[in-house]
Amino acid sequence: MSSVNVTVRMDSDIKAQVEELYTSLGMNMSTAINMFVRQCLRERQLPFQPSLNVPNQETIEAIKEAKEMLRTGNFKRYTVDEAFEELEKEC
Structure with missing residues (x-):
């Protein structure tokens, strides 16, 4: 060849x-x-x-926020019940 x-x-x-x-x-x-x-x-x-699945601006901001929270350790911890309560408030 x-x-x-x-x-x-x-x-x-x-x-x-x-x-x-x-x-x-x-x-x-x-x-x-x-x-x-x-x-x-x-x-x-x-x-x-x-x-071509590129994240939109809202998703990009959420990713940045999550990375910053992990970097600084500045985030709230939830129990499963508390997490569901927070989610219900958002809907």
């Missing part, structure tokens, strides 16, 4: 990061790309599910 060269354009920072990852996994970029292509052929689809 003969080989051909394929050129791929990508951000230099992304390339450096992914090369570091692949090296830690014991492979180079060429091997990783060949694995990806072979998996596509084997499964007759992409080996992951592409999605």
Whole structure:
């Protein structure tokens, strides 16, 4: 089987990061790309599910709030009953 060269354009920072990852996994970029292509052929689809499911602004804010609460430890603890009572108030 003969080989051909394929050129791929990508951000230099992304390339450096992914090369570091692949090296830690014991492979180079060429091997990783060949694995990806072979998996596509084997499964007759992409080996992951592409999605446009991007969180809306309210969800992004809730995620930020939750991360901040975890970082600072500043959050209220509830019993199960208290949690349901709070949820009922919201509805």
